[in-house]
Amino acid sequence: MTQDTATNPLDPVILGHCAAEERTFTREMLTRVGDRWTLVVVAQLRDGPARFTELLTRIEGISHRMLTQTLRCLQRDGMLTRTAYAEVPPRVEYALTPLGRTLLEPLAALIQWSNTHREEVAAHRDDFDR
Amino acid sequence: MTQDTATNPLDPVILGHCAAEERTFTREMLTRVGDRWTLVVVAQLRDGPARFTELLTRIEGISHRMLTQTLRCLQRDGMLTRTAYAEVPPRVEYALTPLGRTLLEPLAALIQWSNTHREEVAAHRDDFDR
DNA sequence: CTGGATCCTCGGCGATACTG
DNA sequence: CAGTATCGCCGAGGATCCAG
Numbered sequence: 395m396t397q398d399t400a401t402n403p404l405d406p407v408i409l410g411h412c413a414a415e416e417r418t419f420t421r422e423m424l425t426r427v428g429d430r431w432t433l434v435v436v437a438q439l440r441d442g443p444a445r446f447t448e449l450l451t452r453i454e455g456i457s458h459r460m461l462t463q464t465l466r467c468l469q470r471d472g473m474l475t476r477t478a479y480a481e482v483p484p485r486v487e488y489a490l491t492p493l494g495r496t497l498l499e500p501l502a503a504l505i506q507w508s509n510t511h512r513e514e515v516a517a518h519r520d521d522f523d524r
Numbered sequence: 525m526t527q528d529t530a531t532n533p534l535d536p537v538i539l540g541h542c543a544a545e546e547r548t549f550t551r552e553m554l555t556r557v558g559d560r561w562t563l564v565v566v567a568q569l570r571d572g573p574a575r576f577t578e579l580l581t582r583i584e585g586i587s588h589r590m591l592t593q594t595l596r597c598l599q600r601d602g603m604l605t606r607t608a609y610a611e612v613p614p615r616v617e618y619a620l621t622p623l624g625r626t627l628l629e630p631l632a633a634l635i636q637w638s639n640t641h642r643e644e645v646a647a648h649r650d651d652f653d654r
Numbered sequence: 655c656t657g658g659a660t661c662c663t664c665g666g667c668g669a670t671a672c673t674g
Numbered sequence: 675c676a677g678t679a680t681c682g683c684c685g686a687g688g689a690t691c692c693a694g
Contacts, residue, residue: 415642416638416639416642419638419642419645419646420635420638420639421560423634423637423638424557424558424563424634424638425558425559425560426558427554427557427558427634428554428555428556428557428558428559429555429558430551430555430687433554445655445656446655446656446657447655447656457687457688457689458656458657458688458689458690459657459658459687459688459689460686460687460688462656462657462658463687466657469652470648470649470652470653471645471648471649472644472645472647472648472649472651472652478656481655482655483655483656484655484656484657484694485655485656486655486656486657493641493644493645493648496637496641497637497641499633499637500630500633500634500636500637501634503629503630503633503634504553504554504557504630504631504633504634505550506630507553507626507627507629507630508546508549508550508553508554509546509550511623511626511627512545512546512549514602514623515549515601515602515623516549517602518600518601518602518623519600519601519602521602522599522600522602523600560667575675575676576675576676576677577675577676587667587668587669588668588669588676588677589667589668589669589678590666590667590668592676592677592678593667608676611675612675613675613676614674614675614676614677615675615676616675616676616677
């Protein structure tokens with residue numbers, strides 16, 4: 395490969411100087427993180443497991459359908475676990491896995507960025523809209 | 525618990541313990557970063573300015589319409605500059621601003637994460653789909 | 655309570671045609 | 675060459691109903 399592709403992660407992934415699999419996966423992850431509910435769900439599980447209805451209640455605005463879908467997606471990727479208890483009525487608990495937690499760290503950096511630059515961006519927008 | 529809420533950016537932003545403005549803006553930024561073209565455009569400008577058609581050619585799959593839209597969006601936020609030269613035929617150059625470049629840093633962390641954990645996630649998926 | 659399946663709407667995006 | 679406006683399609687996602 396080219397010499398510096400290893401040093402800056404942006405080069406290989408975004409510019410295409412790497413395996414198609416990696417590019418695809420990275421795009422997929424960015425899309426995930428950028429979608430409406432993934433992060434909210436993950437954040438809700440950060441301090442401990444929660445049940446389905448519990449999440450549905452706590453997360454304002456999410457629909458039944460999207461919660462299911464988001465949970466399945468995260469579960470499939472090994473970001474969270476689903477534990478069904480054989481009771482009536484059924485009880486299901488979702489919990490973040492260690493892998494799921496590792497994602498929170500790089501995300502924090504991005505969130506930090508947005509907090510730091512919010513006003514600067516807002517100023518640019520006002521200027522542009524004038 | 526409560527004491528470390530200030531140190532972990534995830535708490536205020538995602539969990540809602542902060543100003544609505546900040547939450548909204550953070551969501552907006554995550555959506556931006558997660559959309560199909562923003563990062564690709566930014567990456568293309570990383571090594572220097574480029575013209576409209578140049579970008580259109582280099583970025584495989586992007587439509588005329590989406591390139592315009594993506595560029596306007598980034599320009600409005602002060603992430604890039606648009607310079608039109610009074611010539612015939614017209615020439616317009618787009619260039620990343622310092623603000624735009626600062627965004628690349630936290631993004632690299634996320635991209636790094638996806639590279640590191642790609643195979644692990646893939647394994648989970650295979651397992652789940654079985 | 656959990657979660658699948660179905661229907662239906664709405665908005666994003668590509669294609670295209672048109673201005674400066 | 676660069677950019678806007680219009681149209682039409684397609685799919686994401688909400689509402690709802692059914693099942694275990």
